[in-house]
Each structure stands twice: as structure tokens, then as C-alpha cells.
Amino acid sequence: MGFKRRNPFTPTFGHEPFAFAGRAELIDDVIEGLSEGPGDPNRATIFIGPRGSGKTVLLSTIAEEASQMGWVSANAVTGAGMLKQLMEQLESNAGHLLAGPIRSSLASLQVGPAGLGWETRHSEGLSWRFRFQQAVEELNDQGVGVLFTVDEVDPTCAELIEFISFYQLFVTEKRDVAMLLAGLPAKVSDLLIADRVSFVRRSFQRRLTSIPDADVREAIRATIEDNGKAAPDEVLDMLVEAARGFPYAMQLLGYGAWRYTGDGESITRESVELAISRTAQEMESTVIRPTLRECTTRELEYLQAMTEDEGPSVTSDIAQRMGIGMTNASNLRRRLIDRGIIKSMRMGLVAFDMPVLEAYLREHPGEW
Ligand SMILES: Nc1ncnc2c1ncn2[C@@H]1O[C@H](COP(=O)(O)OP(=O)(O)O)[C@@H](O)[C@H]1O
Ligand SMILES: [Mg+2]
8 A cells, every 4th residue: 555645634723623532521511502492501602722722623513513403603703894704604504594684574674773764775784783683583483593603702803892792682582592702811801801791701611621631542543543544552642642632732743743654554653753843843833932922021930930839839939939929929820810821729729721831831941
């Protein structure tokens, strides 16, 4: 068998993996929420995680499952034009079910403060709120639920705030709808304190934490073996350990191991070693440095002080090492938690919340 097989790993942001690892609970909770009916809290969920933790892929996986259940989904990325994008998605995914804003009855038209002129019959003249309301109503009347997913949330995006405010109205009206948001920890925590979206504070916030090793292992094994190469145990052990439960690292590692093995029928130890060192460089530039760049010098010093402990750190020790008061220290602690870098444990204890970043900081003392 001399032919070259395509590399089955997908180290590209937003790219659905060959084998999806873990996340079953996050998916099941939302899917159950969809079948439970309006009012289920899982129907408004925010997924929170750093770059490469698998947010985009999680949103598309759930949207796919939802459409298999008969739901229509509309998916967009936060930004100017997102409402148009959502509406176009609704129309393309549910075109056969929607009469369309122009053709449908105008009897229920009750939008906007001013008198409704003839021109409002044209869809462009109708407010977004009305257009979404009409589409949702039409679909719900046919027993079809509507799932909205919005990726890369950004609290400074006016359209996102507008969307959330009329989504809230659908909920009040007990419409058969759901809304999944996803974003970086710092963006989500800013969104949660924004005015006008108090509604999102009541939504479920789910963190994309590390995927358990057993799930990582199984997904890597299946990706390799189902595509025609062998994955010796020793090689799997090395890959799982290096991935530290992080989806993007998992794909980078698998990709490298496959590639450096060349035409060989079995993934080699040498190829994995090479993949591990290449992955470290790639992770540094795409995940670790961007995360650290968002931190202030004081925050970095806090992290540095934490690396002096082998495991979790006592917050008062950190304050002492930094020579600052407890109030300052707890402000820094709060901000690092918001950024998804550390987590608070039992009273007075903090630990890292991003294993890939923790490993980097410990392995490169003083370099950052
Ligand atoms: N559950 C998963 N199992 C395996 N690979 C995953 C999983 N989730 C994401 N990936 C992979 O990880 C990378 C990052 O995923 P992505 O959804 O783009 O992350 P994010 O949106 O959080 O930055 C992609 O290469 C994707 O193929
Ligand atoms: Mg993404």
C-alpha cells in the first residue's frame, strides 16, 4: 500500500475534527433543553473558553444535532452585519417553511412608532426585531424551534446587544427558541456587566475546561486508526500527555505525528517527538502569547508568584511575595479569573485554570 493518505487531523480554527473528543455533557444539556420546551434554562447558554478550546466547533456540533431534531438554526459571528447574517441563515435554512416578510400577511404588523407607510411592506424597511419576530412566529406555528448561535461575543458590538434584547422578548413571549453564545473569558465577563443585557447574566455560563485524558486518547486513536495507520500505546501516551486536554493542541500534535511519520504504517516515536516540539511553538504564538499579552504587568507578576508553588497557591502568600496589600491582590485575582487563566479553589486558594498556559509559565520562568 504505497499511496499517501490524507492527514485526518484538523489544526485549523473552526474546523470540525474527525473525532470529536469529550464535551458530551455540554452538548447533552443543551439538546435536552431544546426538547424540554420554552423556559428551560439551558436554552440560553454561554460557552466560555480561550482560543483553541473548541467553542466554534461546539456551536456547530450542537446546531447540527438540533437540525437533526427538526430545529432550524441560524449562526453568526459577532460584528456589524451579524443580524443580516442571522436572517440570511434563517432564510436559507428554513426557506421552504417561511412565507417571507413581503408576501405574508400585514395584519399583524405593529412595529415602530411612526405610521406604517407603504414602503414598510418591503422587507428592508422592516425593523430587525419585526423580521426576526415574524420568522420565529411562522416557524413556531409549524412546530419548528429556532436556535440562534452567536460566536466570538464582544460587548462593544451594538448589534449583539440589540439581538440579545429582542431574544429576551422571544423568551417573554414563550417562543420556541434557544440562544447559544460563545466567547473568550474576558469578553464574556465584560458582556455580563454591560447595561441592557441583564438577561444574559441569568443565562447558563459553561466553561470549556480541559477534556479528560481518556477522551483525548480515544479521539486521537480513532482519528489515526480509522484512517489506516496504527497508533501504538506508547505513542498515544505521549500525545495525550502533551495535549493536556486542549483541543487545538490535540489536533496540532496529531497532525504533526501523522505528517512526520510519512508513508509509514505506524505512527513513530520520533515523529511524535518532533510534533511535540513544533506544537509547543505553534501553541505559544496562537494561544499562549495572545492570552498573556492581554495581561497587565501586575497580573503577570501575580502569575509569576503563583509558579513558586507546586500546586495551588494561598492568596495571602501571593500578596506577600508581591509586596502588596490583600485588596490589591484580590483585584488582580478577580481579573485573572475573569480572563480564564486562574480559578479560585477553596477559601483563600487559587490555581491555574489553563493547563497549557500553566505548563508554559512553569517551563519558561522569567521569560515572559
Ligand atoms: N471536542 C473536540 N475534539 C477534538 N478536536 C476539537 C474539539 N473541539 C475543537 N477541536 C479542534 O480544536 C481546534 C480549535 O477549535 P475551535 O472550535 O476553532 O476553538 P475556538 O473557537 O475555541 O477557538 C480546531 O482545530 C478543532 O478542529
Ligand atoms: Mg472560534
